Structure formats: C-alpha cells, structure tokens
Amino acid sequence: MKIRVGIDIGSTHTDAVALEGKNLIAADKVMTTKNLTDGLLNAITKIIEKLGERKNEINALMIGTTHGLNAIHQAKGLNRVATVRIGLPAGEGVPPTFDWPENLSRFVLYRYMVRGGHEYTGEEIVPLDEDKVKNIADEVKGKVDAIAITSIFSVVNAEHELRVRDILRERGIDVPIVLSHEIGGIGLLERENSTILNALILNIFDDLIHKIRQLLSKLGIEQVKLFFAQNDGTVASEDFIKQYPIFTVAGPVSNSIRGAHLLTGIKNAIVMDVGGTTTNVGVLHEGYPRESSSIVEIAQIRTNFRMPDIYTMPLGGGTIIDKDTIGPESVGYALFEKGMSWGGDKLTATDVAMVVKGFLIENANPKSVIEKFGLEYLNHIYNKMKIMWENAIDLMKSSKDDVTVIIVGGGSIMVPDKLQGASEIIRPENAQYANAIGATLTKVGVTIERTFSYDQTPRELAIKNLTDEARKLAIRAGALDGTIEIREIEELQIPYLPGNSIKLKVKVVGELF
CATH class of the missing domain: 3.40.50 (Rossmann fold)
Incomplete structure (x- = not known):
C-alpha cells in the first residue's frame, strides 16, 4: 500500500505525518518559522528521513499552508x-x-x-x-x-x-x-x-511549489504528486492551486475539522482546535467544515469565495496571562523558553492548565508557578479559560441542545473533560496531528456557485449543467473521473431579483488515486 505524507503549518508548530492507508506510521513536529517556507521544508525533510527507504513508497504529499493569507496580511512580495x-x-x-x-x-x-x-x-x-x-x-x-x-x-x-x-x-x-x-x-x-x-498571490505559490519540487528532487522522490488543502476541507492538485491559490487561505483550519471527522468517524459536531496561539472553533457538517454564509473579511477586504465558518479566540497553549487578562499576546513557539514552568518569566495558559488539571509536559516544573501565584488565583484563571471555551461552543451551536465537541490540536490537553453546552467531550488518539491527518486523508473537492433564473433555465437542466461543470473542474483539480460523487446541492432563492432567481451551489468530491 502506498504512503501519503501530510504537512500542516500552524502558528506555533508545523506538523508532519506519514500514513499507510489510515495507519499513522510516522509523525513529527517542527517549529513554525517566521519564513513559513523554511519550517515547511524542514518538516518535509524530517518526515522523509523517518521513513528511510520507505520514502520510495510515497505517492502523494499534501500541504496545508497559510502562505497566501500571510502574504496578504503582511502586504509583502505580492x-x-x-x-x-x-x-x-x-x-x-x-x-x-x-x-x-x-x-x-x-x-x-x-x-x-x-x-x-x-x-x-x-x-x-x-x-x-x-x-x-x-x-x-x-x-x-x-x-x-x-x-x-x-x-x-x-x-x-x-x-x-x-x-x-x-x-x-x-x-x-x-x-x-x-x-x-x-x-x-x-x-x-x-x-x-x-x-x-x-x-496578488499567484507568484507566492509559484515560488513555493518550485522550492518544494526542488527539495523533493534533492530527496530523490521527485515523482511524488503534490496537493494543497483547500478552505472547504478538500485538496486540489498543484496545477489547480497555481491558478486558484486564494482557495487555500483557510486550509489549515479546515484540515483540523476534517481531521476530527477522520479520527472519530463522527460526521456532525463542534470542533475545537487548540493551538499555541489561538483556539479555532468550527462546525463539522456531514464530515466537512460548515461554510460561512456571511461576507468574510481578509485584511479588512470583503470577499465572497468559499470559507469555513470559524470563530477564533486568543486562547492557546502559549497565551500570556497578565493579572486578570487572558491574551491576546502569546509566546507561541517560544513556550519552552518563556513559559514560567520552564524557567521563563511569562505565565501562560499551559502553566495554568498543568497545575489545575494535573498533567505534566516534558521538562516542566509547575511547582514554581504554584509558589508564585497560589492555587486560588490559578483556579480562577483556569475557570475564565473554561468560560471562554464554553462561550465559543454556544456561539457556534445551531440550537439550544447540547452537542458533541471534538477537541484536537497540540493544546487540546488543556481543555477540561466537561464543558457547558457539550453533551460529550471527545479527544481522539493522535489529536495533536489532526490537522496534518485531515490534509492527508481527505478527498479532492470542488465547489461551484452560479445564479440561474428558473424561468429561463429549467431547474433540472440548471442542476445538470452545474454538476457537469463541477465534475470537469474536479478532474482538473486531480480527482479520478470514476470516483467523483455529488456531496452537496444547495438552492437559495434570491428575493430581490425577479424571474424565480436562484443561487445554486454544487459540491463534488473524488478520490486522488
């Protein structure tokens, strides 16, 4: 059986996994670098080294990256x-x-x-x-x-x-x-x-893909197919993403939601991805991220391409606690240098959670935290953290009923075993690699939205035409023709337009190989 490698770039760590079928056979974490490409190439190199001679069995490399999003926010190299x-x-x-x-x-x-x-x-x-x-x-x-x-x-x-x-x-x-x-x-x-x-970001991905291809050639596996995670929890080929890089800007967040499904088999739930800097909360709907129905702003610019419905809050493992304030600043990847339990001078969310929950991370000494702040204060801060997570669940729920909550990410260990609004808390095995696993095991996907007047074009013909267009585009994105299936058909009446006008959206997915 062939091996797939998945890489996902987070704000603190860049995760790498290798899977044979659904079996995790190798995993690693490296620090995310200021220049995202350096950390990405490091992660690829490390996971390939772990595979040894089995590297020749790799047939696909999947990458979840915020290269495009970062370039837009930083307004550099565009x-x-x-x-x-x-x-x-x-x-x-x-x-x-x-x-x-x-x-x-x-x-x-x-x-x-x-x-x-x-x-x-x-x-x-x-x-x-x-x-x-x-x-x-x-x-x-x-x-x-x-x-x-x-x-x-x-x-x-x-x-x-x-x-x-x-x-x-x-x-x-x-x-x-x-x-x-x-x-x-x-x-x-x-x-x-x-x-x-x-x-604006087309050249960013041209350069990125060129560098990845150079590395793969250097590692002796230039035949590997390259895919990128998209905003809707699917992947697409390098050639497709070269044309539409904007579809990757929320890929890492969607990877975590998709990974939560792949690790648990649960199709509908709220997913909390607790990283080093933030907690991203999204909704798992029929195995894929629920898409946002509202205008999404990127760098203060209003957009309307497909994006996951995500609530982000400044609470992660490296979040700095200052008196009674939690965040928004974080030590990020410098947790083991600046965190108080490791001899640093910053009290972080991880320091607090280790004391209150009673877990221990390698080389940590939380006793110094207890001595300086006392249990009463630390319990008070942890309760505030708990309320932040509960408020996020309440915000993302679509009904008043309690829901299943899946916790993933490197900081998932901080979250309590019970939260108000959650009928159950699930932490799957390998939760810290959910994002990379989500990128690795997902399918090729395409979503197309068009507007029709059903008075001009009959409904059945409109759906057929759009479905056919989506299938062709999915093949361009790397899906095998015979494996493509319709995942979703959504019709929305447009009341401000006459002529029985409808916004029609079709999503299709297919296998890579």
Whole structure:
C-alpha cells in the first residue's frame, strides 16, 4: 500500500505525518518559522528521513499552508496587478479597491472600467467595448504580473470575461489572467475583491511549489504528486492551486475539522482546535467544515469565495496571562523558553492548565508557578479559560441542545473533560496531528456557485449543467473521473431579483488515486 505524507503549518508548530492507508506510521513536529517556507521544508525533510527507504513508497504529499493569507496580511512580495471591471455604464458608482488598505491597494497599479456586462437572466446589458480592451492590453503590457477581470453577473453569463481574456491574449499579454466567475459568488464588489486577491498571490505559490519540487528532487522522490488543502476541507492538485491559490487561505483550519471527522468517524459536531496561539472553533457538517454564509473579511477586504465558518479566540497553549487578562499576546513557539514552568518569566495558559488539571509536559516544573501565584488565583484563571471555551461552543451551536465537541490540536490537553453546552467531550488518539491527518486523508473537492433564473433555465437542466461543470473542474483539480460523487446541492432563492432567481451551489468530491 502506498504512503501519503501530510504537512500542516500552524502558528506555533508545523506538523508532519506519514500514513499507510489510515495507519499513522510516522509523525513529527517542527517549529513554525517566521519564513513559513523554511519550517515547511524542514518538516518535509524530517518526515522523509523517518521513513528511510520507505520514502520510495510515497505517492502523494499534501500541504496545508497559510502562505497566501500571510502574504496578504503582511502586504509583502505580492504581484503587480491590473484590474478590469466590465460594467459601464451601470457599474461605475464604486470604483475597484476603493476601500482597500493602502498597503495592499498600492499593488493594484491599473484600474479600468469598460462597457459591458449581463443581466441577472444572462442577457447582455450593452455590447462589450472591445476597442477599450485592446487599448488596455497595449497600456499594461510588460508592466504587470497578473490581470483580474470582473463582469456584472458573470456568475450567470461569463461571456464577456472570457472575451476580454481572449483579446488580451491576442494582443500579446502573457501574464496570468484571473476571471471572477471562477473565484467568487454573486456580489460584484466582493467577487472583484476576491479575484484581485487571487491575482496578488499567484507568484507566492509559484515560488513555493518550485522550492518544494526542488527539495523533493534533492530527496530523490521527485515523482511524488503534490496537493494543497483547500478552505472547504478538500485538496486540489498543484496545477489547480497555481491558478486558484486564494482557495487555500483557510486550509489549515479546515484540515483540523476534517481531521476530527477522520479520527472519530463522527460526521456532525463542534470542533475545537487548540493551538499555541489561538483556539479555532468550527462546525463539522456531514464530515466537512460548515461554510460561512456571511461576507468574510481578509485584511479588512470583503470577499465572497468559499470559507469555513470559524470563530477564533486568543486562547492557546502559549497565551500570556497578565493579572486578570487572558491574551491576546502569546509566546507561541517560544513556550519552552518563556513559559514560567520552564524557567521563563511569562505565565501562560499551559502553566495554568498543568497545575489545575494535573498533567505534566516534558521538562516542566509547575511547582514554581504554584509558589508564585497560589492555587486560588490559578483556579480562577483556569475557570475564565473554561468560560471562554464554553462561550465559543454556544456561539457556534445551531440550537439550544447540547452537542458533541471534538477537541484536537497540540493544546487540546488543556481543555477540561466537561464543558457547558457539550453533551460529550471527545479527544481522539493522535489529536495533536489532526490537522496534518485531515490534509492527508481527505478527498479532492470542488465547489461551484452560479445564479440561474428558473424561468429561463429549467431547474433540472440548471442542476445538470452545474454538476457537469463541477465534475470537469474536479478532474482538473486531480480527482479520478470514476470516483467523483455529488456531496452537496444547495438552492437559495434570491428575493430581490425577479424571474424565480436562484443561487445554486454544487459540491463534488473524488478520490486522488
């Protein structure tokens, strides 16, 4: 049986696992580095070394990373982008990137608006101004690294986006061109933002994949297939992610939720991933992360591509306790240097939990913590931590009934055995590696959202067309044709549009091999 290797980058540790089927045969943790790539390459190297000669049995490497998200937040190393909005005269009221933070908007060198676009029913509003597009091509040629194209209601009819791309290619534009109907949903501004963000980070993943491939070649396993974790708890091939890196920004969080299912077999639960800096709380729905139904902001920019419904709070193993305040600062990966139980000068959540719960981590001496702060104070702080976790459960529940809660992550040992709102607390074996296991054992997946007027397109035909499109895209993402199955079909009435308008979403998944 072939071996799969999974790597997941967390804020404190980068986890690595090797699985033969569902059996964990090797695991390791390395410190996450400021330059995420260094820690990632270290983790790959260590797990390959542990496998020894069995490295030749590896057929897939899965990676969960926040490279794209970090690059956006830090506004460093991003592409120079031109953005084209197709929508005049109707869509000129709010210009592209008008409310973006300056440190990100400076990378958008050119902003154009041209005549064109479609109605919600798919009819053309006005003809596309092809001459204007030709002028744009001549103006930006050689001056940008990527181009983002967005058209009004392209999720209904993408004809104008496709035509603009063709004209740009005909005029000699050879940089990546991102089309909004392949990225986001119905909202024009949010879809445009998502498309531009995707264009900004294309080079980040080109460089990352190149470095991973160099390392695999150096290790003598260049034949290994490379996949990346996506925001919805599935994976996609390196070629697919090179085009759509924005779909990876929440991959590590989704990995943990998916991993909780794979480790327990439970399909519906609340999952708490307790790391070194934060606790991420999400909902496991039919074995996959529940997606957010609201607008998601990234670096203060509103987006509408698929993202998991996650609540994050500043409570992890390295969270600093200052008098009566818990967090938000954390010692992160420096817990064993700065944590008080290891001779440091910072009281952390781990110090408190070790005393109150009575567990011991390697080389720790919590007696000094008791002597300095006393049991009454430490119990008081731990009770506040407990309330924070309980509030998170209450926030993510969809009913007043108690729910199953699965605890994973390196800091999962800190969580009490009983929490208000939880019918049971489950800590699966290998919970500290749930994120990497989630990336390793999951399936290739694709989610597509389009808008239809059922008065124009019959319901059965709309579902068939979108399902066929999703299947083709899943094959591009690395799924085997014969294994693809429909995971979810969601229909949502759009009351502010006439014509029996529906937002239709289809999710399909398939096996890698």
